[in-house]
Amino acid sequence: MDLIAADGIDVRHGATQVLHGVSLRVAKGEIVTIVGPNGSGKSTLLRCLIGAQRLTRGRVVKSPGLRIGYVPQKLHIDPTLPMTVRRFLDLPVRVRDADAQAAMDEAGAGHVMGRQMADLSGGQFQxxxxxxxxxxxxxxxxxxxxxxxxxxxxxxxxxxxxxxIRAHLGCAILLVSHDLHVVMSASDRVVCLNGHVCCEGHPAVVSAAPAYRELFGTGTRGALALYRHEHDHADHAAHHHHHHEEA
Amino acid sequence: MMLLDSFLVRAALAGVGVALAAGLLGCFVVWRRMAYFGDATAHASILGIALSLAFGTPVTLGILAVAGAMGLLVFALTDRGLAADTVLGVLAHGALGLGLFAVALTPGPRVNLEAFLFGDVLTVGRDDLALIWGGVAIVGVLVWWNWGLLLTSTLSVDLAHAQGMDPRRGSLLLSLLLAGVVAVAIQVVGALLITALLIIPAAAARNLARTPEGMALAACAIGVLAAMGGLELAVTADSGVGPATVTVAVAVFAVLTAAGRLRRS
Known part of the structure; x- marks a missing residue:
């Protein structure tokens, strides 16, 4: 069963049609990546799914009681708002210290609990x-x-x-990304968006699709080559890693 | 209660009550950059006074109605993405001008506008005190209940949506509570200085706080300090209490900000 599904959604910002007839579904445990050029509506689509964007047409269906963990592209914290990392983890509801630390470890965020959010580096913040x-x-x-x-x-x-995190929580992951080669190797399914869904499917299928190549142009050839290279490489590494763990 | 027979004690209690509510809401005004919103709501209260005088209704009711209507108007404009700085400025100062004009038009004896513009806390009666502390209690309870929603949607509207919250409810609540604070604060600091009482304690508290809750508590404490110090200063210097309160608040802000700078450097 789908966790969440967008069904033929249109979004219009004034005179600009940002999304047109976009359908997307994510099943349990899947990693789905949305790729597309700047201004192709990737972030808008994500905002539709979390319910932050008014739809001109279509609908978003969520499975009952669906819990969404959302990581925004950027989060501007007004300098007048003091916020320690520990307090931020308590939003919107308070969590136990042990749980907070476990989540920080799992996210690889290190020991920055007492720091102000504003003082973190980009990577730590993410x-x-x-x-x-x-x-x-x-x-x-x-x-x-x-x-x-x-x-x-x-x-x-x-x-x-x-x-x-997916292995541990068993959650689905929906990503918007630019890092084509890295992302594609990790995804179960790739959706190529440019106002509408150009193509979607297994990473290998999408990267070979004419619509995808047209969209990302000649510059992609290098990235795709890199993708293939790293993909193979990553496979090796993964296998190697497995052996290592089994040993 | 004999104690309440003293006009100074009543004034102090009124000032402390308003400072608590304004300190708490003021943090959100600062975090969400709603200073003009506060101005628009406060200035609209003058129009409320004019209407109350014209129709013979209680002044507080008129202020609450018009300030509330202004709050809803600005909320609706903000929600549609129309409340640019300019529009808010037009509303804030337009409301003030229109209000002053309307007061001048009201029949009957000339109204002492100074009391409404700068406050007249020394005339606070027992009924006013009940109104102020009732308002403080309502603001406190509603903000407490909705703290998670208010804070999350202040930080990021998208985060609140993803969490299944409705950030518009938070904005609406803040708009209405601000109107309420304006209505009860007008006798204490006046329409022109309410925004100061909202913003300055919160801004001063920023220097002391590491968490939002810490900042809210510090803002309340600084507001109370300003209210008490302002009353003292006004009695000593024979000035208005509202301006004296704001003067003390600004002094606290200056000291804390300078100390903060020194500590960091």
């Missing part, structure tokens, strides 16, 4: 957002460009944390 999102034991994690501003190793490490 990981604290992730820790907060998993504290509610979500059925689905939604992340909007979570690795923006991180370097390659940082982004790769972030995705590894996500994999571990």
């Amino acid at each position: 990981r604290v957002l992730l820790a907060r999102a998993i504290l509610s034991r979500p059925d689905i994690l939604m992340l909007d460009e979570p690795t923006q501003g991180l370097d390659q190793p940082g982004a790769a490490a972030f995705y590894q944390s996500l994999e571990a």
